[in-house]
Amino acid sequence: MDGIRGLFIVVEGPNGVGKSTAVLGLAARLRERGLAVHTTTEPTDSPLGRLVREGEDRWSGRAFALAVAADRTLHLDQEIRPALAAGQIVISDRYAQSSLALQQLDGIPLGELWHYNAHVPAPTLSCYLRDHPAVLERRLRERPRLSRLERLGSPARELALYDDVHRFLEPRGWPQALIDCHDRDPDAVVTQILRELG
Numbered sequence: 001m002d003g004i005r006g007l008f009i010v011v012e013g014p015n016g017v018g019k020s021t022a023v024l025g026l027a028a029r030l031r032e033r034g035l036a037v038h039t040t041t042e043p044t045d046s047p048l049g050r051l052v053r054e055g056e057d058r059w060s061g062r063a064f065a066l067a068v069a070a071d072r073t074l075h076l077d078q079e080i081r082p083a084l085a086a087g088q089i090v091i092s093d094r095y096a097q098s099s100l101a102l103q104q105l106d107g108i109p110l111g112e113l114w115h116y117n118a119h120v121p122a123p124t125l126s127c128y129l130r131d132h133p134a135v136l137e138r139r140l141r142e143r144p145r146l147s148r149l150e151r152l153g154s155p156a157r158e159l160a161l162y163d164d165v166h167r168f169l170e171p172r173g174w175p176q177a178l179i180d181c182h183d184r185d186p187d188a189v190v191t192q193i194l195r196e197l198g
């Protein structure tokens with residue numbers, strides 16, 4: 001697959017770390033500068049993406065990893081590349097790193113997950129949000145219901161998996177930034193992301 005032309009930003013990190021909040025805040029700050037921004041998420045808001053979301057509790061292992069990878073492939077073809085071609089900045093809440101980290105919870109080795117995703121282009125910048133496990137545990141405790149993967153993993157395990165993925169992608173040339181969210185309000189998190197973007 002060809003590389004990416006345009007500005008494609010990915011926000012990643014463990015469940016509850018503040019990805020969706022950061023995506024909204026970043027989009028707002030870029031729009032204040034008069035820039036055209038397209039926000040998106042994985043799994044996508046497409047028929048396949050909705051099926052994947054609904055399937056998380058019933059499917060696991062290879063079948064789920066491949067379904068998520070298929071949704072990502074369509075995401076690139078039908079949403080990300082067209083938005084970039086139209087001159088928009090694309091910000092995605094989750095991308096391939098979520099697969100490389102979270103599908104390991106289902107026992108799929110990182111190398112195999114990479115095979116399923118190796119065709120996807122590197123974003124312009126991938127931001128990995130981090131916080132202390134205790135903060136994330138508190139946020140998850142406040143949720144009425146946890147997903148299958150949230151129950152299977154834990155904030156500490158997810159953080160460790162994202163660290164592995166960060167190390168794995170570094171020699172593969174993916175531009176990446178670690179964003180420490182601890183004791184930073186959402187605005188300060190966005191400021192840090194903007195600094196990384198230069």
Ligand SMILES: Nc1ncnc2c1ncn2[C@@H]1O[C@H](COP(=O)(O)OP(=O)(O)OP(=O)(O)O)[C@@H](O)[C@H]1O
Nearest residue numbers: 014015016017018019020021022139184185186189
């Ligand atoms: N920087 C921050 N400081 C304090 N609270 C925050 C911060 N960012 C987000 N939150 C709060 O933490 C909770 C989780 O945030 P959010 O939904 O953005 O996380 P997420 O990473 O997208 O979660 P998930 O992956 O589980 O969907 C929300 O209640 C949100 O208001």
Ligand SMILES: Cc1cn([C@H]2C[C@H](O)[C@@H](COP(=O)(O)O)O2)c(=O)[nH]c1=O
Nearest residue numbers: 042043068094095098099102103147149
């Ligand atoms: C992209 C992607 C997602 N998932 C899982 C992780 C979460 O349980 C849901 C998404 O929920 P959110 O509240 O919208 O963040 O999907 C996954 O396991 N693998 C992936 O690649």
